[in-house]
Amino acid sequence: MLAKINSSAVVGVDAYPVTVEVDIAAGLPSFSIVGLPDAAVKESKDRVVAAVRNSGFDFPSKRVTVNLAPADIKKEGASFDLAIAVGVLRARKLIDAEPDGFCFIGELALDGAVRPVKGVLPIVLSLKDSGIRKVMVPKANLGEAMVAGDIDVYPVEKLKDVSDFLCGKKEIKPFSGGYEACGREKEEYDVDFSEVKGQQFVKRALEIAAAGGHNVLMVGPPGSGKSMLARRLPTILPDLHFEESLETTKIHSVVGLVSPGQGLIKKRPFRAPHHTVSDIALIGGGTYPRPGDVSLAHNGVLFLDELPEFHRDVLEVLRQPLEDRVVTVSRAKGSVAYPASFMFIGAMNPCPCGNFGHPERECLCGPYKIRKYVSRISGPLMDRIDIHVEVPSLKITELARDFGEAEPSSDIRKRVVMARQRQKERLEGDKIYCNSRMGTRHIRKYCALDKESKDFLIAVIERLRLSARAYDRILKVARTIADLARKEEIEREHVAEAAQYRRMDAYLA
Ligand SMILES: Nc1ncnc2c1ncn2[C@@H]1O[C@H](COP(=O)(O)OP(=O)(O)O)[C@@H](O)[C@H]1O
Ligand SMILES: [Mg+2]
Ligand SMILES: [Zn+2]
Known part of the structure; x- marks a missing residue:
């Protein structure tokens, strides 16, 4: 018989319904998957056969054909395993009722365990449009699945539990309740501006940057605290509002970076890719397109340390996201857009040796070498940086000094929020939200x-x-x-x- 099971495929940061059709017919034993599957989906055959057997069922010695419809969406990854296995069991009538109204998401281990997959949040959000109200997800993905609300989420651990449940032999308690249930209370950052001694001038520059959404370049010798300061920039930005949290969490979900039980991401992300990063890792793309660091920094901060060490081509590709707040990645069929709206903060040494302007060390670079070093940062990038700030090294004696209680991030953030509100009111009619735009x-x-x-x-x-x-x-x-x-x-x-x-x-x- 023919079984039809609901599943879903992620394209970009959105998901689309996919129907998994399983047909079992007389003939020589075979197992094929059609409907534009990639290599990882094809490997699902071996996993499904082993998982079905190790869950206590025989795998049919017949001609098994799986069709993933519609055929014009490229199917990637391992998340169709569970739907395929349920389809096989249903086509063999080992599951007696049609599992209508359910969507199935999950990768199978050979022993029948259900493993976490990527993209669960976009999938669950998309179900709202397709009229499906029940979804089975790997237990480890429960947190992000619950964010959607209005959907009954059944966390599952084993294929056997799924079939027992569908046969009415086992209870699985669904969760729902949406984002309130996964905790909307604020989350504290684990770093704070109060930990940075002195550097009043730099802190002021970062406050201005945060207030106007201005990109920043910090210039200072090694050890002067550039990384320390950059890491604290998200802590003075306004709190993420719900829509922003949702957008950021979707992107992290697509690359499998939402930790179990986390649900919504409520802190502004901070991404600091190394200078050896490839342009694809930074911007996104690849054979199986995925978002890059610029998108993982969406609604947060992208920090590039040792800026002149980055490959010129890599800095060049930052142009589109800095300008358009989005990255377009072309793929075999059409292209996908990943949101990429972030504050940029770059850091560099003042000269190749790093000692220029140091109170105690000598720099032998000379103006020509320094100019050449700085000019390694491409013009288009420099053009989008409003604030340059020097970060002087503090002497050991100064670092040891008690500067008294430095201002906490929460106080600075209040001023930032006030200034942003003024900009919003002024600029709203022009459809921009901060001065840097x-x-x-x-x-x-x-x-x-x-x-x-x-x-x-x-x-x-x-x-x-x-x-x-x-x-x-x-x-x-x-x-x-x-x-x-x-x-x-x-x-x-x-x-x-x-x-x-x-x-x-x-x-x-
Ligand atoms: N102003 C400061 N207040 C407190 N600690 C500091 C300060 N500046 C530097 N440090 C200490 O020095 C370390 C090195 O700073 P870092 O941010 O890595 O410097 P850079 O990125 O400029 O090389 C920090 O982890 C911190 O422990
Ligand atoms: Mg550093
Ligand atoms: Zn030097």
Whole structure:
């Protein structure tokens, strides 16, 4: 007989219904899977045969054909195992009732255990549209599956339990309840700005960056605390709201990075790929496309340490996500888009030896070597960085000093949230949400200077020999500084502070 079982396939960060049809017919024993399966799906044959046998059933010595419909969606990975096995049992009438209204997701181990799979959150979210209200998922994926709400989620551990349940021989208690049930309470970060001694100037720059969504470049010798500071940037950004949590969790689900029991990701992600990262790992893509670091950093922070060490091509590909907040990856059939909206923070040594500007060590690099080193960072990337900040090394004596109680991240975050609210109200009509996203038109409209401030800015640009491009960038950052000061007009002191954050321009001119 022919059995039809509901399952689902993930494409990009969304899922689509797939029907697993299993036909058992007379003929020489064979087992084939059709319907655009990839290699991992084909391997499912061996797993399903062993899992069925080791669950106490005979595998039919007949012609078994599995069709994954519709055929125009490429089926990837091992998540169809459970649906295929249930289909085989149903086609042999070992399961007496039609498991209608259920969707089955899971990989099978040879002994019949159900293993966790990738993409459970997008799958469960997509069920809402297809009218299916019940889903069987691997127990380890229960947390993310429950996020969807309105769906009864049956956590399963063994194929035998699934067949016993479908035959009415066993109870499996479904979970539902949506994201409230998986804890919407806030989650604390395990790092905090209060742990960073001194460095008031850098902390101020990062507060401005967080407030306006400005990308940052930190320049300082090894050990000066650049990584320490960058890692704390997510802690001063506004809390993730539900939609953002959902988007970020979906992306992590697709690559299998949601830990069991975690449910929703509630902290802004921080991704720090090494400088040897490939462009595919950073941006996403590959034969079986998956999101890269830029998408795993979605709604959070992407940190590239030792920026000049990155391959030029790799930095070049950052252009699209920095501009469009999304990455498009082409694949055999059409293309998929992965969201990639993140704050960028880069770090580098001030010179090849790292000692330039160090209070105690000597740098022998010279201006030519330094210029060459800085110019390894591609123009298009530098063009999207509004704030440059020097991170001086603290002397040992300073590190040992008691700076008193430093301000906690939560206090800084309050000011960031206030400044973002002002921007939102101002920019909402223009469909942007923070100052860093302003284009030329918005800058003319919202960053007007009085004559005194304007003359001052022109004088600064000439004195520091900044490029014309620096002008607009200083205005955007000045706008954020004014917002932090709760001022509607940009004043001279805001411009003066903003101009301090263009230090690297001199090397790039
Ligand atoms: N301002 C600071 N306050 C407290 N500890 C610091 C500070 N700066 C550096 N450190 C200590 O030095 C270590 C090295 O800092 P790190 O962030 O790795 O430097 P970098 O990335 O610039 O090479 C940190 O893990 C931290 O223990
Ligand atoms: Mg570091
Ligand atoms: Zn040097």
